[in-house]
Amino acid sequence: MKAGIINVTGYGGAELARILSRHPELDVVSVTGRSSAGKRLAEVFPHLSGTDMPITEELEAETDIVFSALPHAASAERLMPLIEAGTKVVDFSADFRLKDPAVYTEWYTVDHPSPSTLQAAAYGLPELNRDEIRTSNLVANPGCYPTASILAMAPAVAGGLITEDVIIDAKSGVSGAGRALSLNTHFSEVDENVKAYSVGGHRHMPEVTQELARINPGPELRLTFLTHLIPMVRGILVSCYAPLNTAVTGTGDGAAAHVRAAYKSYYRDEPFVIVTDEPPATKQTLGANNCLIYPTIDPRTDRLVVIACIDNLVKGAAGEAVQNANIMLGLPETAGLQQLAIYP
Amino acid sequence: MKAGIINVTGYGGAELARILSRHPELDVVSVTGRSSAGKRLAEVFPHLSGTDMPITEELEAETDIVFSALPHAASAERLMPLIEAGTKVVDFSADFRLKDPAVYTEWYTVDHPSPSTLQAAAYGLPELNRDEIRTSNLVANPGCYPTASILAMAPAVAGGLITEDVIIDAKSGVSGAGRALSLNTHFSEVDENVKAYSVGGHRHMPEVTQELARINPGPELRLTFLTHLIPMVRGILVSCYAPLNTAVTGTGDGAAAHVRAAYKSYYRDEPFVIVTDEPPATKQTLGANNCLIYPTIDPRTDRLVVIACIDNLVKGAAGEAVQNANIMLGLPETAGLQQLAIYP
């Protein structure tokens, strides 16, 4: 089958090209880029030297699926004709993730160009929405933070294991900020440094609350979500805290066992989620499509503590996009995604 | 005045030697080390090549003050004769931080060699206990995490700004793990990686609850304290979360202003605490004795969020020790500690 990539020249797009280069059934036949149009892909990205493809301004071939790695607003605008023509689309941007156009406008400060499409789009987290993804032509690939955060909390929310006061403290490598230049991603500013950012509220938060509310329409979560920048290239680790609903879980060792069993059960058939026996580390996911999740409790305070991590460019972006595409196209869900993590 | 350093060969001891080398009133006259006895200090630590001093097995000179950078248990054992002789001592270890010997035994898994000294020791956080430090011969230098955590939460606890559900998510550079070899501090394992550790409970936690309880003997804090290892050498950043006591703070913008004013007021005369206008970064403290604190609120959930950072080897260890020594010896509190941070 044939795939096109719109805006291959960011980190998400380049990672998608890398993954698809080894996909057994999906061939990239056309890629676009804004400033790099006219160059060859391997000229811009020497690590893709095994590929041989021109970067063009527009997609120049018929495809079975299109991936867009454009930023929000630009992506919806470019994709609307394709969507209307019924082309299968996986969109990396935030444009089709939120169901409520008012929430979109609140966080992205622009009006949505096509509010009516929002309900038709599937939120592309296969572990939660596999059936919806299978039957949709428009899949909104989740943000990197939401992928880790929702997967970390879904079993607890689904099982009623917690009450509604949730805190997610997220740590991300710098590649999550993309390839565009900024003092915040300038090596000498970031290296040997850790800081919180978007302290007033990160745009990825409403995805998390939206999707967790769909799992369990009980009392609305009261979520505090704080993001930190870590001096490494790839990887997101989220540490999640919430009071146990001890009426369900009990307390102490019993609660710990209940929680672990619930998580193991929730993800028992998932190819890319591993409930670990030890706290995981981001390095264990480098280049792989896995999400590692470690649920435990703080027995001193009867709190649930869940630690989860992913490679933000794979399970948090390009790998998840391929997983979604596999589902949409009726291919094996793990096709092209079986690479183990690089270590050390 | 004259100072001695017991166990100069770890990172805390070496940093102390560096700071004291530029102290206007305090001269290091004797240093000890275990495996390095017989060598010269600059041979073990080339960055100290401006100094010229032998490392001996025992302190070999009369001193006005002794710093011990031995690990717990070993430190108390070595210091007991000095303490009994009335020598002024600043101890980097955990041996004299906790008031309750049962808590010490619970966390450090050994019986305390001299429980009766625990009440006599001052917990060496000058911003809280300056008077006690001034009149004590035995000062327990706080742990690196507690220094940042207690300073981050003290104004909120003192002012009754929060209720008791506190979560502290702490991120530390690798030097906090010391100079002893371990796979957990092996470069290829740690670089490009972030993970939580001591998930079952970090030994620094009881210091935090003990000292915050002394500030406000109201309802006991229900503290979850989780530590993470960050791929950088120096720096600790803590992100602290607690429900606002809105009866005191109000809500929304009013709460934010109330909180900021309370923090500014609490630290207004402190030479080494800066309440910042923007979220701080660990790099802003590299090599300096400052603690940077940024209090804010999450208006969506009426939670206090406080972000604080220090250089774990300076304000979190050797710099704080010098600050304590200055107070104990009647020297200006900032003597030897006025160096600005190295940036970038």
Place this chain on the structure above:
Amino acid sequence: MKAGIINVTGYGGAELARILSRHPELDVVSVTGRSSAGKRLAEVFPHLSGTDMPITEELEAETDIVFSALPHAASAERLMPLIEAGTKVVDFSADFRLKDPAVYTEWYTVDHPSPSTLQAAAYGLPELNRDEIRTSNLVANPGCYPTASILAMAPAVAGGLITEDVIIDAKSGVSGAGRALSLNTHFSEVDENVKAYSVGGHRHMPEVTQELARINPGPELRLTFLTHLIPMVRGILVSCYAPLNTAVTGTGDGAAAHVRAAYKSYYRDEPFVIVTDEPPATKQTLGANNCLIYPTIDPRTDRLVVIACIDNLVKGAAGEAVQNANIMLGLPETAGLQQLAIYP
């Protein structure tokens, strides 16, 4: 076909397990480890969680080929029975790389346990010795530095493009020092630091001179080889300098063109060597089996300058071992090795 790995628990062995997990024709059926015997592979290396295999003390299955990732001396000792039995072996250690036992003893300070095997072993650099590798049962996998250095200089030596005064200034990531603990690989010592090491002479040097002399038995190279440790996990970059033999190359632009043409021609059929148009960077090889080579000249001094880089654990160790095994077993040389580099 079936493979065994002796000493899977170092970085070379673990990387081999990762690569072979995706090899289409070669299955790992038994792995050994010293201290980890009795554990499962994924327990020691969580990134290998897709595999499921016990670590045993001895190989416990019939295999078509055995890889040994033991250190020198230990490796020869363990392999001798297998070698004598005619088992196909790829050895990661230095034990079978040097043809002259006196040179081995000079650099490794032990007598060789079986000097007579040295001539029978093939030096496993396929680009130079493919035919010899194909027909040998014992292949000595090259050192990481020699792989980059020999590939960088071979076309110049073969073509008589230089005179004999060669300087190779090599920079390596820390994983090259292995998984064994040392202050030299302790995070806080290595991060934000660069230094030369083995200044008196690095053990990998005699391999370089031996193999380059086999290419061109003219005047012996006068090689200075200096290694540096770089604060990164993976990657080796060598910068090589030698006077042009201007009688062959000419000078100025003509020399530059002559040199580039010679390099392009020398490697034109090689699947894993890329002569680049721009100076390469180690990141372009992360996780891939490529060696990138950029030959140029310094027109001010008529010197050849060659910059080459590899991933030290792939083309410099486990990937090259798989390439050798593929040749020995009559499999396609690129089988299992077509993964592109991870970027960024």
Place this chain on the structure above:
Amino acid sequence: MKAGIINVTGYGGAELARILSRHPELDVVSVTGRSSAGKRLAEVFPHLSGTDMPITEELEAETDIVFSALPHAASAERLMPLIEAGTKVVDFSADFRLKDPAVYTEWYTVDHPSPSTLQAAAYGLPELNRDEIRTSNLVANPGCYPTASILAMAPAVAGGLITEDVIIDAKSGVSGAGRALSLNTHFSEVDENVKAYSVGGHRHMPEVTQELARINPGPELRLTFLTHLIPMVRGILVSCYAPLNTAVTGTGDGAAAHVRAAYKSYYRDEPFVIVTDEPPATKQTLGANNCLIYPTIDPRTDRLVVIACIDNLVKGAAGEAVQNANIMLGLPETAGLQQLAIYP
């Protein structure tokens, strides 16, 4: 005494502000910046929060000395009126380093605005030109690479210890590239990566040949100078190679001793140059004004090998500038520069 800083907003200017904040005799009274005019210094650089000074467009006070941290061309243009007025000036840029305006034009691709000033300027490397600096009103602060390179080779050139074929392989942290944004200094591109750059010739090279030729006007050096970018913030390490002039040095152990004695003697009275007994590491210079130099020989090839390192922002920029200013103003040469290196 009073100092002004033109363009305080780059890394060199900010580091100068940091160092001068603790200078016992020199007070910064005015600082300028281009885009940041109107802000306060501590607002742009929180690590300078101990200072309190506005950034203005022009210097707004009388000063005894002016430092300019502007880029080349812009610096000369701004400084010409001050130079003509006889103000003491230390210029960080390349504008007054090269004596020959044609060489300046060749490397910087602009005509020099005031060729006649070039002879009057002193090249500000105190170890070579102290007397000239003392009597000059215009001191050209050396480049970071030349500081390390010239100091590394000066004793060898002065003593006739080598013949003229010199290779300098230089490795630099990223802060040397400044605070301006570029894909080459974007964290995700630089971290976990090493590469050569300016392979066609780095602008700092002609300073090196110019100053070494002034030491010994014998046969012109045939210098190859190649620079590499290392994933760390601060530090330069140069590895220098040249054939021994064995008629002077002898060979073998005798040569090594001769070389070491010559280096020790050459720098015996220098406060900031240390001839080390072991190969140095950049971390040993972090934040300090020292240059560490390790001369040795390769006995297999009778080559001199010299390894030298500095903190590029201190001895390679702001520290050296203060050292020059101290000399120009008749202050103790080490004033404000006695800080030891930060380690680890």
